[in-house]
Amino acid sequence: MVARTLFEKVWDQHRITDLPGGETLVHIDRHILYEITSPQAFDGLRRAGRTVRSPELTFATTDHLVSTRRGRGDDTVEGGKALIQAFRLNTKVHGIKHFDVNDAQQGIVHVIAPELGIVLPGMTVVCGDSHTGTVGALGAWAWGIGTTSVEQVLATQTLAVRKPKVMRITVDGSLGHGVFPKDLILYLIGQIGTAGATGYALELTGQAISSMSMEGRFTLCNMGVEAGARTTMIAPDDITFGYLEGREYAPKGAMFEQAVSGWKLITTDKGAVFDAELSFDASSVTPQITWGTSPEHVMPIDDPVPDPSLIADQEARQTVQRAIDYMGVQPGSPLLGLPVDAVFIGSCTNSRISDLAEAAAVIKGRKVAERVRALVVPGSMTVKREAEALGLDRVFIEAGFEWREPGCSMCAAVNDDTVPPGARCVSTSNRNFEGRQGPRSRTHLASPSTAAAAAVMGCVADARLFGAM
Amino acid sequence: MEPIVRLEGIAAPLDIVNVDTDAIIAVQHVYTLSKSGLGKYLFHRWRFAIDGSEVTGFVLNKGPFRNASILVAGANFGCGSSREHAVWALADYGIRCVIAPSFASIFYENCIKNGILPVSLEDRLVAQLLALLERNECKKMMVDLDARRIEFPDGTTHEFNIQSVHRDTLLRGLDPITVALNCEATIASFQELDRVQRPWVWNRSKPKS
Numbered sequence: 001m002v003a004r005t006l007f008e009k010v011w012d013q014h015r016i017t018d019l020p021g022g023e024t025l026v027h028i029d030r031h032i033l034y035e036i037t038s039p040q041a042f043d044g045l046r047r048a049g050r051t052v053r054s055p056e057l058t059f060a061t062t063d064h065l066v067s068t069r070r071g072r073g074d075d076t077v078e079g080g081k082a083l084i085q086a087f088r089l090n091t092k093v094h095g096i097k098h099f100d101v102n103d104a105q106q107g108i109v110h111v112i113a114p115e116l117g118i119v120l121p122g123m124t125v126v127c128g129d130s131h132t133g134t135v136g137a138l139g140a141w142a143w144g145i146g147t148t149s150v151e152q153v154l155a156t157q158t159l160a161v162r163k164p165k166v167m168r169i170t171v172d173g174s175l176g177h178g179v180f181p182k183d184l185i186l187y188l189i190g191q192i193g194t195a196g197a198t199g200y201a202l203e204l205t206g207q208a209i210s211s212m213s214m215e216g217r218f219t220l221c222n223m224g225v226e227a228g229a230r231t232t233m234i235a236p237d238d239i240t241f242g243y244l245e246g247r248e249y250a251p252k253g254a255m256f257e258q259a260v261s262g263w264k265l266i267t268t269d270k271g272a273v274f275d276a277e278l279s280f281d282a283s284s285v286t287p288q289i290t291w292g293t294s295p296e297h298v299m300p301i302d303d304p305v306p307d308p309s310l311i312a313d314q315e316a317r318q319t320v321q322r323a324i325d326y327m328g329v330q331p332g333s334p335l336l337g338l339p340v341d342a343v344f345i346g347s348c349t350n351s352r353i354s355d356l357a358e359a360a361a362v363i364k365g366r367k368v369a370e371r372v373r374a375l376v377v378p379g380s381m382t383v384k385r386e387a388e389a390l391g392l393d394r395v396f397i398e399a400g401f402e403w404r405e406p407g408c409s410m411c412a413a414v415n416d417d418t419v420p421p422g423a424r425c426v427s428t429s430n431r432n433f434e435g436r437q438g439p440r441s442r443t444h445l446a447s448p449s450t451a452a453a454a455a456v457m458g459c460v461a462d463a464r465l466f467g468a469m
Numbered sequence: 470m471e472p473i474v475r476l477e478g479i480a481a482p483l484d485i486v487n488v489d490t491d492a493i494i495a496v497q498h499v500y501t502l503s504k505s506g507l508g509k510y511l512f513h514r515w516r517f518a519i520d521g522s523e524v525t526g527f528v529l530n531k532g533p534f535r536n537a538s539i540l541v542a543g544a545n546f547g548c549g550s551s552r553e554h555a556v557w558a559l560a561d562y563g564i565r566c567v568i569a570p571s572f573a574s575i576f577y578e579n580c581i582k583n584g585i586l587p588v589s590l591e592d593r594l595v596a597q598l599l600a601l602l603e604r605n606e607c608k609k610m611m612v613d614l615d616a617r618r619i620e621f622p623d624g625t626t627h628e629f630n631i632q633s634v635h636r637d638t639l640l641r642g643l644d645p646i647t648v649a650l651n652c653e654a655t656i657a658s659f660q661e662l663d664r665v666q667r668p669w670v671w672n673r674s675k676p677k678s
Binding site: 053123 | 545552656672
C-alpha cells in the first residue's frame with residue numbers, strides 16, 4: 001500500500017468518478033446553508049425545475065444577517081427581512097433542517113456544525129462561506145464555495161474538484177503562559193503570508209496541536225483560509241472522539257464505536273509525501289496583534305509597527321504604507337497604549353465557551369474603560385446557555401460589556417453591529433480588511449484575552465500583565 | 470453562461486495586492502435575492518466617498534477606464550469572503566477578464582462559473598503591464614483565450630496557462646451542474662454503497678424530542 005496523507009484518504013473515500021479535463025466528481029456529506037449566499041442558488045434550482053437531492057445531508061442556520069439584539073425578530077436589521085424570510089421558506093419547501101432566528105440551537109454555522117455533531121471526521125463538508133474550513137479540525141475535508149456551487153450541491157450532492165496539493169505544518173513544543181491558539185494561527189499566517197498555502201490542502205500536526213483542545217483546534221483551522229489554504233485539517237484523535245461522543249446528531253452506541261474504529265484510520269501514514277512541509281516551534285510564539293489591513297500584517301504585541309522607509313522593495317513598501325495610512329498607526333512605534341474605541345469578542349474564530357472564559361478571566365472584577373464600546377457575542381444559543389450557567393454573562397455585564405444573542409455580528413458587519421468610520425476596534429474575528437467591520441473601520445485582530453485587556457485599559461494592552469490566566 | 474473566446478477592450482490598472490472580496494463588494498450590498506444589478510456597487514468604498522461623490526483618483530472614475538472590460542491587479546486577488554456577489558458585481562459592471570499574478574481559490578472558481586476569465590501572469594509581466602497602462606490610458610488590449618495569448622498595449626504578446634477544463638468551460642459557456650447531472654446514475658450507486666459503508670453519515674441521530 002502506498003503511504004497516504006490524511007487528506008488523500010478522505011479524497012479517496014469521496015471520489016465518485018473522474019471527469020474529462022482532470023477534475024474529479026466528489027460526494028458531499030454535509031452541506032450547510034445560511035441566509036446570504038443561498039437565495040440565488042434556490043432560485044436557480046427552481047428555474048431549472050430541480051429539487052434538493054439529499055435534504056438529509058443538508059442543514060441550515062440563520063447567522064450572518066440576524067440581529068444580535070435581545071428580542072430580535074426578522075425585521076430588527078433594516079433590509080434583512082426579505083433574505084431571512086426567503087431562507088425560511090426555501091428550507092421549509094425543501095425539507096431542510098433549519099436552526100432559525102430564535103431556535104434553541106441557532107448559532108454561527110461553523111460553531112453549531114461541530115457543537116451539534118453534524119460534522120464528523122472523514123466527512124466532506126461545504127458551505128457558501130470561506131470559513132467553512134473551521135470544522136476541518138475534526139478531520140473533515142471542509143471548504144468554502146460560491147453560490148453557483150451551492151446550487152450544484154443542492155441539485156447533485158457533488159462538486160467537481162481538482163485534487164489539491166498537500167502541505168503539512170508541524171508545530172512542536174507548547175504554547176507559553178498567556179499565549180493562545182489565536183496567537184499561534186496569527187503567528188503562522190505572519191510567517192507564511194496570506195497566500196502561503198494557496199491551493200493547498202493543509203494539515204496541521206505536532207505536539208502543540210495534539211495537546212490542544214478541540215475548541216483551540218477550531219480556531220486554528222478557522223483561519224487557514226487567511227493563509228490561502230483550500231482546506232485545513234487535523235487528524236482525529238481521542239480528543240476528537242471525546243468531543244463528539246453524545247453530541248446530538250453524532251452516532252450513538254454501537255454505531256459510534258463502529259464509526260470511531262473507522263475514524264482512527266484517518267491519519268497520515270508514516271512515509272506519506274507532502275508537496276510542501278514546514279515546521280515551527282510553539283514556544284517561540286508570543287501574544288500577537290495585527291497592525292495593518294491583511295491578516296499577514298501581524299506582530300508580537302510589544303513589537304513596533306514596521307517602518308516602510310526601511311523596506312527596500314518598492315511594491316512591499318507601498319503596501320505597508322497604504323496599510324499604515326489606513327490604520328492611522330505610527331511606523332516604528334508599538335501599538336501598546338494606542339486608544340481603542342471598540343472591542344469585539346465573538347465570530348466563528350473565537351466565540352466558543354473557552355474563548356468567553358479566556359476573556360472573562362481578564363475582565364473579572366474590572367470595568368470596561370469609559371471610551372470603549374465592548375460587545376460579547378456568543379457563537380451559539382448553546383454557548384450562550386453554557387456561559388450563563390457558569391455566570392460568565394454576569395462577569396461581562398458587570399464590567400460594562402453588552403451581552404448579545406448569537407450571530408456573526410461585528411466580524412462581518414452584515415447586520416447593524418458595526419464599528420463607526422475611523423474608529424479602532426480590537427477584535428477576536430478573522431479579517432482586518434479595509435472596511436471589514438463597517439465603512440472606514442480599523443480592525444486589530446487578537447485573542448480574546450488581548451481583546452479583553454484592551455477593553456479594560458481602553459487601549460492596546462498586553463494581557464499577560466493582568467496575570468489572570 | 471456567455472462564452473468567452475477573444476476579448477478586446479480597455480484594461481484598468483489597479484496596482485494593489487490582496488484585493489479582497491469585501492473591497493470588491495461591501496457586505497451591505499449583498500442584501501439581495503438576485504444576481505443582477507450589482508455593478509453599481511463594484512469597489513464602492515474606493516470609487517465613492519462617504520457622501521456619495523466620486524473619488525477622482527480611483528481608476529474606474531478616470532476617463533476611458535470607466536468602460537474597462539479588463540482589470541489588472543496585484544497578487545492574491547479576490548482573497549477573503551467566498552461571496553460570489555464579487556464576481557457578479559464585476560460581470561455586471563462589464564469586466565470579463567481579471568489579470569493578476571495570483572488569485573484566491575474560491576474567487577478563481579467563482580470566475581470560471583460566471584464567464585469571467587482569470588489570467589495568472591508572472592509578477593514581472595503584471596508589473597510591466599500595470600506600468601504600460603498607467604502611461605497609455607485608453608489603449609485597448611487583447612486577450613485570446615482560444616490561443617491562450619495576451620497582447621499588451623505595446624503590441625508584445627505573451628502566452629498564459631489555464632487548466633484545460635477551465636478554458637473549455639469558458640470557451641463553451643458550460644454549466645457545471647449539467648455536467649454533474651449527467652453522472653446521476655454513478656452518484657446514485659455511490660450513495661447506495663456509502664449508506665452501507667458509513668451508516669453514520671446517513672442515519673443522523675434524531676433530536677431527542
